Amino acid sequence: xxxxxxxxxxxxxxxxxxxxxxxxxxxxxxxxxxxxxxxxxxxxxxxxxxxxxxxxxxxxxxxxxxxxxxxxxxxxxxxxxxxxxxxxxxxxxxxxxxxxxxxxxxxxxxxxxx
Amino acid sequence: xxxxxxxxxxxxxxxxxxxxxxxxxxxxxxxxxxxxxxxxxxxxxxxxxxxxxxxxxxxxxxxxxxxxxxxxxxxxxxxxxxxxxxxxxxxxxxxxxxxxxxxxxxxxxx
Numbered sequence: 001x002x003x004x005x006x007x008x009x010x011x012x013x014x015x016x017x018x019x020x021x022x023x024x025x026x027x028x029x030x031x032x033x034x035x036x037x038x039x040x041x042x043x044x045x046x047x048x049x050x051x052x053x054x055x056x057x058x059x060x061x062x063x064x065x066x067x068x069x070x071x072x073x074x075x076x077x078x079x080x081x082x083x084x085x086x087x088x089x090x091x092x093x094x095x096x097x098x099x100x101x102x103x104x105x106x107x108x109x110x111x112x113x114x
Numbered sequence: 115x116x117x118x119x120x121x122x123x124x125x126x127x128x129x130x131x132x133x134x135x136x137x138x139x140x141x142x143x144x145x146x147x148x149x150x151x152x153x154x155x156x157x158x159x160x161x162x163x164x165x166x167x168x169x170x171x172x173x174x175x176x177x178x179x180x181x182x183x184x185x186x187x188x189x190x191x192x193x194x195x196x197x198x199x200x201x202x203x204x205x206x207x208x209x210x211x212x213x214x215x216x217x218x219x220x221x222x223x224x
Contacts, residue, residue, distance in 0.1 A: 004156070033211060042120075042202050042214030043157065056209045090156050097210035105156025 002026070004093050004106035012112045013081050021076045021109045025093030031055075032074040033103060034066055035090040043090055049074055050097050078111075086113045117141065118203055118215035126221040130192050135218045137203035138185045146186050147212070148177055151200040157214075193222045 005024045013019050025032050031050040035043035048056035049068035063079045072093075078085055088110050092103040119138045127133055137146065145164045149157035161170050163179035163186060170177045174197075176189040190197055198221055205213045 031210065035212070040217075040219070042204070042217045043212070045211045045213065048209060048211055056207075056211050058211070092156070092212075094210065099206050099208065099210055101210065102159055103210070103212065105158070107155050 004091055004104055006089075006091050006106040006109050008109060009107070010110045010112075012114065014114050015081055015083060017081050017113075018077065018079050019081060019111060021078075021089050021091075021111070023074045023076070023091030023093075023106060025072050025074070025091075026104055029093035029095055029104075030072050031094045031097045031101075032068055032072065033092045033094075034074070034076045035092065036060070037088040037090055037108070039087070046076070046089075048097060055097050081113045083113050086111060116216060117213055118205065120201075120203060120215040120218050122218060123216065124219045124221075126223065127193055129194055129222055129224050131222075133190050133193060133220070135188045135190075135201050135220070136185065137187070137215055140184065142183050143205055144183070145206060146179060146183075147204045147206060148186070148188055149202040149204060149214075151202060151217075152198075157200075157202055190220075193220075195222045195224050198222050 033048040034046040037043040045058040047066040052068045068074045088108040090108045091106045094101040094103045148160045151157040166183045167181045168179045174191045201218045203215045
């Protein structure tokens with residue numbers, strides 16, 4: 001079975017541009033979470049979606065937004081890119097947001113902002 | 115201020131050596147997880163520890179949860195180059211979101 005998939009793998013943008021990152025969860029998983037991982041640090045929580053509704057939001061500015069589609073795939077959008085947005089963006093899926101359900105991570109999208 | 119402090123931040127050792135990585139906090143946890151992340155991959159769950167004083171073993175990896183549930187350690191015996199990666203400890207929030215430490219980068223040289 002396919003794991004969590006993310007696209008694109010790598011992306012280069014310039015300051016001020018907009019970016020859309022995509023995530024397909026494991027089949028049967030209805031919850032998707034997004035994390036930002038700056039080089040040399042642990043991942044930081046951005047959003048969690050379950051059944052197309054936002055269930056949690058981390059300490060990120062309004063330039064960051066996300067949505068979940070009826071097929072449970074998800075998009076993360078970042079507007080007005082800053083140099084500091086350069087990071088690995090990870091998507092994780094689980095059956096539900098329940099604490100006892102393991103989250104499975106995708107390989108991430110490496111975003112570079114020049 | 116990091117909720118979870120990991121140490122050391124970077125470790126470079128020779129194949130066959132033993133090592134211990136620590137994860138500490140001033141808060142009490144109901145449970146704690148350890149992940150390994152290899153270059154170009156997302157984190158992969160290694161273990162979840164729940165009970166104070168609990169010890170779990172995964173082949174050459176031994177995980178311990180402190181008696182007071184405020185700290186945890188990961189010990190690797192006879193490290194191999196395949197153990198190279200970023201080791202992360204994490205808390206699971208009520209809504210399921212994960213709160214990670216800053217990680218320990220391990221390099222095992224052949």
